[in-house]
Amino acid sequence: MPRTAPLDVESTSGAPKGDHLDTGPLLLYVVKQVELAVRANLDEVLKPADVTALQYTALSVLERRGRLSAAQLARNSFVTNQSMSDMVRVLTRKGLISRTRDVTDRKRLLIELTPAGCRLLDEVRDAVAALDRRMTGTLNARQREALGRSLNECRAALQSP
Amino acid sequence: MPRTAPLDVESTSGAPKGDHLDTGPLLLYVVKQVELAVRANLDEVLKPADVTALQYTALSVLERRGRLSAAQLARNSFVTNQSMSDMVRVLTRKGLISRTRDVTDRKRLLIELTPAGCRLLDEVRDAVAALDRRMTGTLNARQREALGRSLNECRAALQSP
DNA sequence: CTTATTTCAGATGAACTGAAATGC
DNA sequence: CGCATTTCAGTTTATCTGAAATAA
DSSP, X not given: OOSSOOOOOOOTTOOOSOXXXXXXXXXXXXXXXXXXXXXXXXXXXXXXXXXXXHHHHHHHHHHHHOOEEHHHHHHHHTOOHHHHHHHHHHHHHTTSEEEEEOTTSXXXXXXXXXXXXXXXXXXXXXXXXHHHHHHTTTOOHHHHHHHHHHXXXXXXXXXXX | OOSSOXXXXXXXXXXXXXXXXXXXXXXXXXXXXXXXXXHHHXXXXXXXXXXXXXXXXXXXXXXXXXXXXXXXXXXXXXXXXXXXXXXXXHHHHTTSEEEEEOTTSTTOEEEEEOHHHHHHHHHHHHHHHHHHHHHTTTOOHHHHHHHHHHHHHHHHHHTOO
16 A cells, blocks of 8 residues: 555546536446545554554454354455455454354354554554444445445445355 | 354454543454454465456456556555566456556556456456445444545545655 | 454565665 | 666565365
8 A cells, every 4th residue: 555645636527528427437446446545544654553444344343243154254345265264364463353262153263353453453543443433434424324324335236246 | 264264353343442532443453363364264265266456456456446567456455566577467367357658658558457457357356246235234324424434535545745 | 163262374565664866 | 966767686475276184
């Protein structure tokens, strides 16, 4: 991630070049652009805690949903089991998560946050919330709610086939 | 990106675990989740054309905005000039872009699509549009428009620190 | 036997930092 | 001189593919 904060983006939201039925950039792109900006900002916020945006997302999922296997986390993050296995090893080495055998299915290793993992999330919680507020600063409560609902529908639509 | 389509995501949009003022997951997360899904699907769509989602985004920006320097593209994608230089080399080697000196500022190399680059975009255009429709399938025109507007505001808010 | 989960090994691509050359 | 742009060199990290072990 770039250390230097982006200064200009040369107005990506400019007028469409065609003049017939052009509905502007696909929402696909806009989502990607926003996420690019989110990641850059989130990495900066997370740098003092020494975790990447993706690692942080995994920790947040664990906080929200409790014990999960690495394979479940992988599906949640759209990566392979192997990649998630790598990330799990990193987070374990950092002492942020721990694993225990699932007694009902002994091939599974259920992951949970350690006290240090909880502490890390607590430490960055305010800064992350502030970033979220900054992102949605110009939206009112109604718009924010509609945005959340629409995004959730988009995600659901993409993960079904 | 995982070859296997994700089957379950264990309902990330479930009820909040707290019962006091919990507004659910931050919009930050939801954006990230949607983008994760977009990238996985986009990579699959783009695989026959042998370009990554990020490369395709860069090509699309060039199509939409015309000649740009690598540094401008870097700012647009929130990466360093060095990283974009790498990607430019790759796209040049593939014959998808070409560069010419900017006569008004001779340290700049302006990038534009080659005929092959244009052709590649044409080839995948329908598939990408179909993916966009699939993503926003459950939204009506009003909701789609509101989503686009809100996302653009989020992006604008994040890039003006 | 088939499937899910985990993990090892190796290869590759993408991004970074640092430093240097060029031009305004 | 300062700043922007490009690029070389080296490094790190992330992810993938393939293969194997374990358990349901």
